[in-house]
Amino acid sequence: MNSEYLKFLDTCWIDYIDSTPSARKINELLSAEGEQIINDHIAFRTWSDSPFSIEHFKKIFLDWGLVHGGEYLFPNKKVRAIHLQHPTDTNIPKIFISEIQWREFSPEFAKITSKVISQLSKDGDLLSMMQKKICWDLRIEEYETLSLESEYGSWLYAWGIRPNHFTVSLNSLKKFNDILKLNAFLKEKGFTLNSIGGEVKGSAQLLLEQSSIMADRMTVDFSGTAKNIPSCYYEFAKRYQQNNGVLYQGFNEKSADKIFESTNAKS
Numbered sequence: 426m427n428s429e430y431l432k433f434l435d436t437c438w439i440d441y442i443d444s445t446p447s448a449r450k451i452n453e454l455l456s457a458e459g460e461q462i463i464n465d466h467i468a469f470r471t472w473s474d475s476p477f478s479i480e481h482f483k484k485i486f487l488d489w490g491l492v493h494g495g496e497y498l499f500p501n502k503k504v505r506a507i508h509l510q511h512p513t514d515t516n517i518p519k520i521f522i523s524e525i526q527w528r529e530f531s532p533e534f535a536k537i538t539s540k541v542i543s544q545l546s547k548d549g550d551l552l553s554m555m556q557k558k559i560c561w562d563l564r565i566e567e568y569e570t571l572s573l574e575s576e577y578g579s580w581l582y583a584w585g586i587r588p589n590h591f592t593v594s595l596n597s598l599k600k601f602n603d604i605l606k607l608n609a610f611l612k613e614k615g616f617t618l619n620s621i622g623g624e625v626k627g628s629a630q631l632l633l634e635q636s637s638i639m640a641d642r643m644t645v646d647f648s649g650t651a652k653n654i655p656s657c658y659y660e661f662a663k664r665y666q667q668n669n670g671v672l673y674q675g676f677n678e679k680s681a682d683k684i685f686e687s688t689n690a691k692s
Contacts, residue, residue, distance in 0.1 A: 430489035463597035466519035565647035595663035626680035632673035658687040
């Protein structure tokens with residue numbers, strides 16, 4: 426696999442656990458149980474019609490050797506997504522990229538988002554964007570205006586281009602390769618699961634089962650106003666074999682729609 430991609434994943438992990446201490450803690454707990462943790466996929470959120478739209482975003486990963494894997498629509502959230510995967514090795518983490526169709530919201534929502542997009546780097550340099558994270562003034566009134574229409578949109582405004590979640594592959598686990606057993610373990614350890622649509626999203630029949638914890642909460646400075654808001658979350662996925670004997674590599678729209686809500690401030 427392209428070494429740049431693997432280095433990128435390592436960089437993403439360091440950034441991710443900085444705002445998601447629960448992920449580090451869960452890894453420590455699973456490791457103490459003798460588990461070896463492999464990441465199933467990493468996810469990003471972004472804006473349509475921007476230097477970091479899906480079409481621009483995916484070129485970076487295609488250049489690193491990934492291939493287009495699937496497309497997904499979430500009309501209620503006005504979000505579309507794709508995933509990219511390694512062409513042959515199912516153990517290489519996938520990339521899930523979603524984008525909000527911000528022009529479909531109210532004029533005020535679009536005005537705030539357009540202002541943010543105008544300040545993004547025009548060269549689409551993902552690594553530089555991730556290092557800067559936020560290159561616009563965060564204002565509490567803008568965050569709250571966006572959140573009235575879209576939790577996704579307000580999260581993106583507050584956190585920018587950065588890993589939204591990593592995902593533990595249950596297929597790599599031994600003691601906790603059953604999602605119900607893993608969920609029970611996490612709750613016993615004090616973690617709050619995303620129960621929107623049920624704690625387990627998907628099924629063996631759909632070839633994918635998923636669960637997630639609710640996002641950690643961090644204090645963000647909105648131009649002098651501190652507010653405690655959801656940051657990122659940790660997901661867990663178990664994949665099942667298709668008729669050809671290969672593990673299913675795609676995603677289920679209904680399940681993903683509910684997983685998105687792991688960052689909801691009102692949940």
